[in-house]
Amino acid sequence: MAHIRTRRPTGSRRSRAAGVLAPRKEPSQDRARHTVEAILQAAAAVLAQGGYDKASTNRIAEAAGVSIGSLYQYFPSKEAVVKALVERHEQRMLGVMRAHLSDVASQDIPTIVRALIDGLLDAHRVDPRLQKVLLEHSGGHTSSSIDDAVESLVRTAMETKKAELDVADLDAAAFILVTSVRTVCHRAAVERPDLLARSTFVDELNALVVRYVLRTTPSPKRPSRRR
Amino acid sequence: MAHIRTRRPTGSRRSRAAGVLAPRKEPSQDRARHTVEAILQAAAAVLAQGGYDKASTNRIAEAAGVSIGSLYQYFPSKEAVVKALVERHEQRMLGVMRAHLSDVASQDIPTIVRALIDGLLDAHRVDPRLQKVLLEHSGGHTSSSIDDAVESLVRTAMETKKAELDVADLDAAAFILVTSVRTVCHRAAVERPDLLARSTFVDELNALVVRYVLRTTPSPKRPSRRR
Amino acid sequence: MAHIRTRRPTGSRRSRAAGVLAPRKEPSQDRARHTVEAILQAAAAVLAQGGYDKASTNRIAEAAGVSIGSLYQYFPSKEAVVKALVERHEQRMLGVMRAHLSDVASQDIPTIVRALIDGLLDAHRVDPRLQKVLLEHSGGHTSSSIDDAVESLVRTAMETKKAELDVADLDAAAFILVTSVRTVCHRAAVERPDLLARSTFVDELNALVVRYVLRTTPSPKRPSRRR
Amino acid sequence: MAHIRTRRPTGSRRSRAAGVLAPRKEPSQDRARHTVEAILQAAAAVLAQGGYDKASTNRIAEAAGVSIGSLYQYFPSKEAVVKALVERHEQRMLGVMRAHLSDVASQDIPTIVRALIDGLLDAHRVDPRLQKVLLEHSGGHTSSSIDDAVESLVRTAMETKKAELDVADLDAAAFILVTSVRTVCHRAAVERPDLLARSTFVDELNALVVRYVLRTTPSPKRPSRRR
DNA sequence: TATGAATGAGGTTTCATTCAT
DNA sequence: CATGAATGAAACCTCATTCAT
Numbered sequence: 001m002a003h004i005r006t007r008r009p010t011g012s013r014r015s016r017a018a019g020v021l022a023p024r025k026e027p028s029q030d031r032a033r034h035t036v037e038a039i040l041q042a043a044a045a046v047l048a049q050g051g052y053d054k055a056s057t058n059r060i061a062e063a064a065g066v067s068i069g070s071l072y073q074y075f076p077s078k079e080a081v082v083k084a085l086v087e088r089h090e091q092r093m094l095g096v097m098r099a100h101l102s103d104v105a106s107q108d109i110p111t112i113v114r115a116l117i118d119g120l121l122d123a124h125r126v127d128p129r130l131q132k133v134l135l136e137h138s139g140g141h142t143s144s145s146i147d148d149a150v151e152s153l154v155r156t157a158m159e160t161k162k163a164e165l166d167v168a169d170l171d172a173a174a175f176i177l178v179t180s181v182r183t184v185c186h187r188a189a190v191e192r193p194d195l196l197a198r199s200t201f202v203d204e205l206n207a208l209v210v211r212y213v214l215r216t217t218p219s220p221k222r223p224s225r226r227r
Numbered sequence: 228m229a230h231i232r233t234r235r236p237t238g239s240r241r242s243r244a245a246g247v248l249a250p251r252k253e254p255s256q257d258r259a260r261h262t263v264e265a266i267l268q269a270a271a272a273v274l275a276q277g278g279y280d281k282a283s284t285n286r287i288a289e290a291a292g293v294s295i296g297s298l299y300q301y302f303p304s305k306e307a308v309v310k311a312l313v314e315r316h317e318q319r320m321l322g323v324m325r326a327h328l329s330d331v332a333s334q335d336i337p338t339i340v341r342a343l344i345d346g347l348l349d350a351h352r353v354d355p356r357l358q359k360v361l362l363e364h365s366g367g368h369t370s371s372s373i374d375d376a377v378e379s380l381v382r383t384a385m386e387t388k389k390a391e392l393d394v395a396d397l398d399a400a401a402f403i404l405v406t407s408v409r410t411v412c413h414r415a416a417v418e419r420p421d422l423l424a425r426s427t428f429v430d431e432l433n434a435l436v437v438r439y440v441l442r443t444t445p446s447p448k449r450p451s452r453r454r
Numbered sequence: 455m456a457h458i459r460t461r462r463p464t465g466s467r468r469s470r471a472a473g474v475l476a477p478r479k480e481p482s483q484d485r486a487r488h489t490v491e492a493i494l495q496a497a498a499a500v501l502a503q504g505g506y507d508k509a510s511t512n513r514i515a516e517a518a519g520v521s522i523g524s525l526y527q528y529f530p531s532k533e534a535v536v537k538a539l540v541e542r543h544e545q546r547m548l549g550v551m552r553a554h555l556s557d558v559a560s561q562d563i564p565t566i567v568r569a570l571i572d573g574l575l576d577a578h579r580v581d582p583r584l585q586k587v588l589l590e591h592s593g594g595h596t597s598s599s600i601d602d603a604v605e606s607l608v609r610t611a612m613e614t615k616k617a618e619l620d621v622a623d624l625d626a627a628a629f630i631l632v633t634s635v636r637t638v639c640h641r642a643a644v645e646r647p648d649l650l651a652r653s654t655f656v657d658e659l660n661a662l663v664v665r666y667v668l669r670t671t672p673s674p675k676r677p678s679r680r681r
Numbered sequence: 682m683a684h685i686r687t688r689r690p691t692g693s694r695r696s697r698a699a700g701v702l703a704p705r706k707e708p709s710q711d712r713a714r715h716t717v718e719a720i721l722q723a724a725a726a727v728l729a730q731g732g733y734d735k736a737s738t739n740r741i742a743e744a745a746g747v748s749i750g751s752l753y754q755y756f757p758s759k760e761a762v763v764k765a766l767v768e769r770h771e772q773r774m775l776g777v778m779r780a781h782l783s784d785v786a787s788q789d790i791p792t793i794v795r796a797l798i799d800g801l802l803d804a805h806r807v808d809p810r811l812q813k814v815l816l817e818h819s820g821g822h823t824s825s826s827i828d829d830a831v832e833s834l835v836r837t838a839m840e841t842k843k844a845e846l847d848v849a850d851l852d853a854a855a856f857i858l859v860t861s862v863r864t865v866c867h868r869a870a871v872e873r874p875d876l877l878a879r880s881t882f883v884d885e886l887n888a889l890v891v892r893y894v895l896r897t898t899p900s901p902k903r904p905s906r907r908r
Numbered sequence: 909t910a911t912g913a914a915t916g917a918g919g920t921t922t923c924a925t926t927c928a929t
Numbered sequence: 930c931a932t933g934a935a936t937g938a939a940a941c942c943t944c945a946t947t948c949a950t
Contacts, residue, residue, distance in 0.1 A: 067911040136363045169427035180407035200396035211438045294936045521915045590817045623881035634861035654850035665892045748932045
């Protein structure tokens with residue numbers, strides 16, 4: 001239901017049909033690909049630096065070193081630029097997840113969890129200011145297509161290991177885990193760099209997940225507790 | 228033909244110094260208090276309905292049934308209105324927390340956790356769309372004074388019960404718990420009303436917290452596991 | 455429901471740092487040069503007609519037949535437009551001065567003075583209403599770079615002729631002369647067209663200057679006095 | 682020709698009849714006189730500090746410690762406040778002039794001129810910033826009733842001493858002298874405090890006037906010239 | 909195709925003035 | 930009388946978008 005207030009000098013409003021946010025044309029030549037890449041990188045920089053509102057298409061075009069006309073040749077609107085950035089980011093995140101969840105069968109749960117969290121934290125250490133802006137605005141537009149994807153990934157993984165787990169409502173658990181871990185990583189990156197640096201922080205986050213899902217709670221890093 | 232209606236001739240742009248977001252003046256008459264209240268309620272409605280960007284001061288004033296001048300008599304900017312709303316909301320949240328954590332000593336941990344989560348979920352059930360907007364924008368400006376407050380509340384509570392807990396880094400744990408629970412409640416309220424309705428969802432969230440902090444993991448609601 | 459048309463969300467008010475009044479960008483295409491010229495001419499007309507306060511950027515743009523956006527593409531503020539006008543005017547004035555003072559060595563003082571005053575009066579006969587507005591507002595902002603320039607021009611000229619003059623404090627004299635003659639010409643043009651028309655008025659103004667600076671006071675036009 | 686754009690919440694414009702700028706009611710009680718005085722002093726301070734445009738009636742009332750309603754009880758508009766200030770200032774100036782020109786017969790011209798200039802300079806040393814604002818804005822509205830008064834004062838004085846003078850066009854001379862001396866004093870006070878401090882500056886200004894009007898030019902302070 | 913000049917709706921904010929209390 | 934809450938026209942300025950070159 002995104003309301004895209006496209007202003008134009010004269011005339012009618014762009015119709016609200018689906019597909020309005022798709023890139024306007026696939027860049028087929030090298031120069032064009034380069035232009036699109038420059039625009040996206042400039043958009044990332046401008047968004048990271050000033051936030052969504054301060055990032056105007058004119059500023060982005062200028063930062064990219066292309067004319068505003070060129071920007072509109074490849075993106076039909078400002079939102080489309082942001083959307084392309086969001087998608088790129090989501091694909092990267094999804095890649096991290098998929099890579100770590102692909103061989104679920106061959107590893108024990110604490111190992112998987114730790115690898116996942118490490119991957120996520122690393123991913124969040126890259127330009128957290130941009131991530132923040134993207135997150136807020138992807139939240140604004142869609143119900144986060146990627147979240148659904150990640151959730152079902154996690155859900156599937158949990159089903160695979162069901163025997164070892166102690167989780168009654170897999171849907172709820174997937175939602176809770178994905179939301180918690182993603183936000184904790186995000187907020188830590190944005191607001192608490194001091195925490196990110198502590199190794200105990202990662203330990204605690206691991207503990208949160210592992211103790212929650214595991215039938216017994218061996219908590220490998222706290223042997224004292226095991227007795 | 229001298230014209231009197233002069234305007235900002237030289238260097239009078241408001242600078243972003245501290246205090247710029249503070250309300251402009253306290254309403255002293257009853258009528259004024261009523262106006263301020265109307266503005267805040269209208270702002271809540273407009274923000275909830277259209278999001279931050281679509282909420283213009285003109286729209287807010289109109290929705291409040293007051294003139295735009297009245298709005299600017301009490302708030303120096305659009306941001307100041309939002310800030311006032313955020314603060315009000317935060318105070319309410321904090322109230323819920325404090326009430327539930329006041330008699331920490333007299334109750335066992337699972338009870339406290341459940342009460343807290345129930346409280347938070349209740350709080351989030353009120354106008355989730357508004358909460359969403361406020362959250363995004365309070366996150367935008369400050370490191371959310373309230374988050375700090377809640378975190379230290381939780382940290383203090385955990386210290387009181389330290390003997391029963393198995394947490395190495397209390398700071399990290401408080402950050403992780405507050406972030407996780409708050410966001411899970413929030414996202415559930417905004418994006419997954421279906422989950423909110425299931426009792427198992429609350430159970431799972433409880434499990435997340437309780438299993439994490441408790442030395443042993445009795446998980447009262449899953450007696451089968453205890454044997 | 456995200457709304458795209460965002461606006462200055464946080465701390466983006468233009469600060470009054472140096473350079474804020476400089477034109478925003480040099481027009482590079484012919485069309486743009488034409489636009490800028492139209493804006494300046496319209497500004498002159500509007501200022502002359504209604505004074506500074508009544509001259510709004512919207513009115514100027516409208517009078518120029520361009521959109522308000524075009525105005526702001528080339529000038530960052532109303533003040534910048536006025537400043538550009540002032541500078542243009544000052545350059546013209548300075549040109550008149552320089553032309554008349556260039557061959558100081560080859561002429562006698564009364565001749566030079568008369569030429570200067572005639573030049574100034576001519577310059578002031580052009581659109582006196584505009585001059586008035588510009589003068590008031592250039593006085594408002596800077597110590598009028600042009601006044602300094604004219605003063606040092608006059609000072610230098612006086613030094614060249616020092617032997618023939620009877621002036622103790624050259625700085626003070628230059629200030630006094632420039633201020634007096636400029637203002638007398640100006641006020642006469644604006645408020646006393648009747649005086650401007652009389653030849654005796656120019657004679658008196660000449661007498662003021664010549665008698666002041668000359669060692670003896672030959673006052674060529676009043677031979678009776680010489681005896 | 683002053684166009685007074687009086688905005689009001691609803692309804693019609695105030696008619697442009699003469700007398701609109703007269704104070705609304707004569708303060709008859711002591712308290713009221715005090716209020717009026719406070720408003721005028723506050724207006725002076727605010728005008729001096731921020732210039733005409735930045736001086737709003739609300740700011741003036743606040744600075745005066747009275748409510749905006751009280752201001753409008755005694756002055757029908759912002760312009761009326763400024764006008765009252767201008768008139769007060771002009772009366773003072775006129776007083777200086779009159780005092781010094783009253784006994785023209787009993788003194789010689791250089792003495793009179795010197796006294797007048799000293800008086801004017803003193804008058805201008807008081808709050809030059811305010812004077813500047815008042816001058817610009819009295820110039821804006823009226824053709825300066827006081828200038829006419831001073832001019833005819835000077836003209837009359839010159840007629841009295843006609844035998845000793847060498848001035849052909851008394852009208853022009855009065856205009857030139859009043860304009861020159863007033864502006865030189867004014868600009869010196871506002872822009873060149875360094876000049877004001879030099880005794881030679883005053884000497885030069887005296888010389889300007891005395892040499893101009895006097896049949897011979899004895900210039901008492903430059904005996905060297907006299908041989 | 910790339911450029912950048914032009915557009916103009918509409919956002920934010922101010923302030924002279926009125927009038928109920 | 931004094932107060933100060935309320936008004937709203939209108940000023941300044943931005944920025945997404947188009948289109949002539």
